[in-house]
Amino acid sequence: MRAEAAIAxxxxxxxxxxxxxxLYFARAxxxxxxxxxxxxxxxxxxxxxxxxxxxxxxxxxxxxxxxxSVIILGIGALLVQQVTQLAQKLPEYQxxxxxxxxxxxxxxxGGTLERMSNFLRSINQEIRRxxxxxxxPQAAPPQAAPPQPKEEPQKPVPVEIRQPEPxxxxxxxxxxxxxxxxxxTAGLVLIFVIFFLLQRQDLRSRLIRLAGSHDLQRTTDxxxxxxxxxxxxFLAQTLLNVVFGTIVGxxxxxxxxxxxxxxxxxxxxxxxxxYLGAFIAAALPxxxxxxxxxxxxxxxxxxxxxxxxxxxxGxxxxxxxYGHSTGxxxxxxxxxxxxxxxxxxxxxxxxxxxxxVCLGVIGRxxxxxxxxxxxxxxxxxxxxxxxxxxxTLAGDVDEAVDQAEQTLRRRSLSYVYDQVALKAxxxxxxxxxxxxxxxxxxxxINEGIRELIxxxxxxxxxxxxxxxxxxxxxxxxxxxxxxDGAAASFPxxxxxxDLPPEWSGTPILCVAGRGPFDxxxxxxxxxxxxxxxxxxxxxxxxxxxSSNIVRLDTAGVKxxxxxxxxxxxxxxxxxxxxxxxxxRIPAATVVVGLWGHEDTPDRERLPALASxxxxxxxxxxxxxxxxxxxxGTAPQADAAPTPKAxxxxx
Numbered sequence: 001m002r003a004e005a006a007i008a009x010x011x012x013x014x015x016x017x018x019x020x021x022x023l024y025f026a027r028a029x030x031x032x033x034x035x036x037x038x039x040x041x042x043x044x045x046x047x048x049x050x051x052x053x054x055x056x057x058x059x060x061x062x063x064x065x066x067x068x069s070v071i072i073l074g075i076g077a078l079l080v081q082q083v084t085q086l087a088q089k090l091p092e093y094q095x096x097x098x099x100x101x102x103x104x105x106x107x108x109x110g111g112t113l114e115r116m117s118n119f120l121r122s123i124n125q126e127i128r129r130x131x132x133x134x135x136x137p138q139a140a141p142p143q144a145a146p147p148q149p150k151e152e153p154q155k156p157v158p159v160e161i162r163q164p165e166p167x168x169x170x171x172x173x174x175x176x177x178x179x180x181x182x183x184x185t186a187g188l189v190l191i192f193v194i195f196f197l198l199q200r201q202d203l204r205s206r207l208i209r210l211a212g213s214h215d216l217q218r219t220t221d222x223x224x225x226x227x228x229x230x231x232x233x234f235l236a237q238t239l240l241n242v243v244f245g246t247i248v249g250x251x252x253x254x255x256x257x258x259x260x261x262x263x264x265x266x267x268x269x270x271x272x273x274x275y276l277g278a279f280i281a282a283a284l285p286x287x288x289x290x291x292x293x294x295x296x297x298x299x300x301x302x303x304x305x306x307x308x309x310x311x312x313x314g315x316x317x318x319x320x321x322y323g324h325s326t327g328x329x330x331x332x333x334x335x336x337x338x339x340x341x342x343x344x345x346x347x348x349x350x351x352x353x354x355x356x357v358c359l360g361v362i363g364r365x366x367x368x369x370x371x372x373x374x375x376x377x378x379x380x381x382x383x384x385x386x387x388x389x390x391x392t393l394a395g396d397v398d399e400a401v402d403q404a405e406q407t408l409r410r411r412s413l414s415y416v417y418d419q420v421a422l423k424a425x426x427x428x429x430x431x432x433x434x435x436x437x438x439x440x441x442x443x444x445i446n447e448g449i450r451e452l453i454x455x456x457x458x459x460x461x462x463x464x465x466x467x468x469x470x471x472x473x474x475x476x477x478x479x480x481x482x483x484d485g486a487a488a489s490f491p492x493x494x495x496x497x498d499l500p501p502e503w504s505g506t507p508i509l510c511v512a513g514r515g516p517f518d519x520x521x522x523x524x525x526x527x528x529x530x531x532x533x534x535x536x537x538x539x540x541x542x543x544x545x546s547s548n549i550v551r552l553d554t555a556g557v558k559x560x561x562x563x564x565x566x567x568x569x570x571x572x573x574x575x576x577x578x579x580x581x582x583x584r585i586p587a588a589t590v591v592v593g594l595w596g597h598e599d600t601p602d603r604e605r606l607p608a609l610a611s612x613x614x615x616x617x618x619x620x621x622x623x624x625x626x627x628x629x630x631x632g633t634a635p636q637a638d639a640a641p642t643p644k645a646x647x648x649x650x
Contacts, residue, residue: 020343027344032185035347036192038354040200041231042238043068047197061197069190075265082262086288089258093291234354236318241271244313248281251305255298257285272350274333278314282306328356332376385423392424392448393441400448401455413461413531414493417524418619421452425517426596429565432516442516449520453527461493461531493532493627503630507558508536509588511581514573515566521595521619522563528623534630554585559626561591562612578612589613589629593622 023030043064050060166174196203249264257263263285270277282303289298328336336356340348356376363372374381382390384407391400407416428445431437437445510526512519519538526538539552560581564574574592581590592612616622 024343028185029188031344031347032188033192034344034351034355035185035189036196038234038351039068039189039193040196041354042234043193043197044200044231045235058198061194065190065194065197078261079265082259082265086259086262090291093288097291099294233357237272240313240317241268243317244268244271244309247309248285248305251309252285252302255289255301255305256292257289257298257302258292259288263288269350272353274337274353276337278306278310282310328353328360328376332356336376383423384420385427388420388448389424389427389445392445393428395444397444397448397451401452404452405455408456408459409464412463413456413459414528414620414623415463416456417528421449421524422521422595422619425449425521425565429515429517429596433566445517446520449524453523457527461528493623499533499630502556503558504535505556506535506537507556507630508534508561508626509552509554509557509559510536510538510561510563511552512539513562513564513566513577515564517565518563521565521593522561525561525563525593525619525622528619529626532623532627534626552584554588557585557588559589559591559629560585561593561622561626563593563595564597565595575611591616591622591625593617593619595619 046064047057047060050063051057055063245264245266245268248267249260252260252263263281266284267278267281270281273280286299286302286306289302290296292298333353333356337349337352340352340355342348344351359372360376363369363374364377384403387403388400391397391403404416404420407420411419425445428437428442432442508526508529510522510529512522522538526536529536562574562577562581578590578592581588590612591614593616595617597617614625616625
């Protein structure tokens with residue numbers, strides 16, 4: 001590692017540690033600020049609704065904050081009242097608790113565990129028992145000392161400590177001290193929320209200026225993405241949790257559990273805690289039902305309520321409302337809950353998921369913090385092509401093929417060959433050029449391509465029907481590794497039938513270049529041609545040379561497809577190969593596949609250097625050119641390609 005890179009990473013680590021320390025030691029400020037930001041996202045839609053009705057911003061903000069405060073205070077007062085009532089009733093349930101504990105103890109008393117415990121206890125007593133020791137010889141009794149006069153024992157003096165009567169100021173202090181911190185936090189949250197809602201547009205402009213006004217597009221996208229994700233997630237989760245708590249309260253009241261409103265509110269609040277909240281919310285009323293009911297029916301019905309309701313809300317309603325996706329992985333949610341609980345206590349546990357969503361949005365849009373999105377984001381860390389290459393590189397061909405077959409559930413065979421397997425070969429060619437691959441690695445990669453072709457022999461080159469219907473209604477989300485919408489350029493190609501007689505047999509000859517992976521690309525192209533009714537023959541045993549071309553069987557060949565992943569130090573070899581093909585088969589159309597060279601600086605010079613009829617840069621283009629030629633429209637010679645942005649400067 002270079003010294004500059006080591007220093008930069010050290011500074012980054014120190015900065016992260018400094019931020020964590022600041023969040024911990026200054027939590028009295030950051031905790032109200034975080035609560036206010038999340039409440040702002042929650043209340044902003046209501047403010048926008050009132051603004052849409054013609055109400056000015058200040059009255060709309062005051063009205064929304066006032067109604068929200070009344071609701072929160074009402075829930076808090078109801079919660080305190082229910083807890084007080086439950087505490088007064090607890091002594092009434094003591095007899096039921098003792099009787100059930102006694103019945104459980106009696107049921108376990110005659111069991112195997114109790115008998116083993118008694119057996120081990122008796123053995124332990126036998127081991128500890130000591131044999132009686134013989135009495136020691138008694139010495140001669142000493143002569144009696146003359147009697148001493150007895151002294152009367154002194155009686156202890158009782159001491160009583162009396163505290164002075166507390167003054168009214170001390171009583172007031174004892175009452176208010178526990179309330180100072182929560183009241184201060186609530187006041188700061190209220191002030192922050194009001195100002196955030198009033199100055200929302202000004203704060204957004206200041207954030208854009210702070211992030212850099214020269215990159216307005218990226219900053220605006222980051223702010224809009226964060227606001228959309230948080231508002232949508234937090235508002236939807238709040239509404240679902242309110243529905244969940246209401247149904248729990250009604251069901252517990254129907255069952256007969258005391259204070260159902262208390263447990264409905266707790267279920268609503270605890271469900272903000274990821275994964276464990278619902279279990280904690282269920283444990284409290286189940287425990288009370290065990291204490292209240294002399295039997296077990298009430299406890300079983302209470303457990304059934306949560307067992308039915310939680311999967312219904314979590315697996316059915318949440319996906320319908322907001323897709324059941326926060327942009328975070330399950331492991332990231334658990335780690336975030338642990339971290340924020342350690343940092344800010346129970347409030348941090350409730351805020352862990354929304355705060356981590358904010359970090360994910362920042363990592364997605366800030367270049368220096370993209371590691372956050374990689375670590376906690378729910379997008380796959382590797383593209384399908386990278387994953388296929390990594391698995392074949394490790395020798396795990398079966399898993400690589402299995403991952404490719406999973407992509408076939410959504411995409412056509414030509415898409416998988418072109419965007420997954422061919423791009424994996426391009427990555428392998430880059431590593432080969434850098435001297436990172438040996439013979440075993442090359443064989444593993446080629447074996448993976450051969451296994452993929454054999455495993456997909458029964459698949460047709462068509463997009464699966466569910467995917468076609470989805471794309472017909474609206475453009476579906478593209479998988480990772482397809483940021484430019486490459487799947488949109490992969491409509492299904494026709495299956496050729498009733499071809500002219502000259503196209504019978506094997507009219508297409510696929511010839512591999514000199515590279516170790518050129519043969520694998522040629523085999524994939526031949527397999528795709530066969531799927532569309534075009535006979536082809538693949539020559540991969542030897543590199544393209546004058547002697548090899550002479551030995552080729554060229555009977556009936558209409559198109560020759562040359563496959564190149566590596567042109568070497570100079571494209572001269574490509575030009576010579578095309579010349580040899582033209583001498584051997586003058587009437588054939590020569591298509592040169594330059595896989596992975598669409599961004600090469602020499603792309604503009606390739607048609608003139610190679611003198612081929614068609615230059616293609618993907619299997620899809622080669623397949624399209626061959627189908628066009630076979631269906632009666634001969635492929636046209638390449639026009640001068642349009643350079644991409646930045647190519648001229650390069």
